[in-house]
Amino acid sequence: MSDASPAPDPGSPVAPELAAELDRIAAARTLLIALDFDGTLAPLVDDPDDSRALPAARTALDALAALPRTIVALVSGRSLESLARAGEAADDQPLVGSHGLEVRFGAGDARPAVDAADAARVAALRSRLEPVVAAVPGAWIEPKPAGLAVHSRRVADPGAVRALVESVHVAAAEVDDALTVRDGRDVVEFAVRDATKGDGLRALxxxxxxxxxxxxxDDVTDEDALAALGPGDLGIKVGEAESVARARVPDVEAMAAALEHLLRSRERFSGGAR
Ligand SMILES: [Mg+2]
Structure with missing residues (x-):
């Protein structure tokens, strides 16, 4: 058996097809391991602040990140700040937050979510919406990386909520007709830029x-990143939903086992390459 193909690991709980794929990418000279967080490394929980990676996944990722030419990044819909906290990220760990809008390459090395022109658009939007929102008791504005959100959860009167939503839509369209607008439950979000996890992964x-x-x-938004992968890369879908990913694991526990397999495989390769 040559150095380029490590012996199969008979103790691995990982399916043989996935094990073979993991062994293949473990041989890459420089390997980027970029992973969604919630539902992929961390079981889904009610309060996002309580979310933490499974200890087995955490341990495997820390050991992988300590290997030569092995980079471990997190890619999430969370804000960069929330992702760094829940992901217990090292200061120099690459992170993609806000579905690709926020990208941190390393310590003190982040790409701003918006450029100066877009920041001016956000400022203009905010000054137009502030008096509209201030006129409705209970409503408030939350700053977002590339825009803002108008919240109405604490507005008591349903009629006032409807009027507020209508007013902010009209006011926002007056000041900027190129906004991305998302109506959610008790929230309307306005953004001057849109991005996907695919954009964030490409930047990394x-x-x-x-x-x-x-x-x-594990989620629909991860499909953009999976679709951005090249033929020599490996995409893993966590869960049962439809996906463009080449490989699949059923849940976060199986994902942690896959990372443990990748660690053992990469340790065998990097042992002689340090
Ligand atoms: Mg997820």
Missing amino acids: VERLAPDAVLFAG
């Missing part, structure tokens, strides 16, 4: 220049 790949990428995710 461009900067970090890995020879292969592993991406894993």
Whole structure:
């Protein structure tokens, strides 16, 4: 058996097809392991603040990140700040937050969510909406990386909520007709820029220049990142839903087992390459 193909690991709980894929990317000279957090590394919980990676996943990722030319990044819909906290990220760990709008390449090395022109659009939007929202008791504005959200959860009168939603739509369209608008439950979000996890992953790949990428995710928004992978990369879907991913695991526990397998495989490769 040559150095380029490690012996199969008979003790691995990972399915043989996935094990073979993991062994293949474990041989990459520089490997980027970019992973969604909630539902992929961390079981889904009611309060996002309580969310933490499974200890087995955490331990495997820490050990992987300590190997030579092995980069572990997190890619999430959470804000960068929330992702760094829940993900217990090292200060220099690459992170993609807000579905690709916020990208941190390393310590003190972040790409701003918006450029100066877009920041001016956000400021203009905010000054137009502030008096509209201030006129409705209970309503408030939350700043977002590339825009803002108008919240109406604490507005008691349903009629006042409807009037507020209508007013902010009209006012926002007056000041900027190129906004992305999302109506949610008790919230309307306005953004001057839209991005996907695919955009965020591409930014990491461009900067970090890995020879292969592993991406894993459980949600619809992860499909953009999975679709951004090249033929030599590996995408893993966590769960049963439809996906473009080449490989699949049923749940976060199986994902942690896959990472443990990847660690053992990469340790065998990097043992002689340090
Ligand atoms: Mg997720």
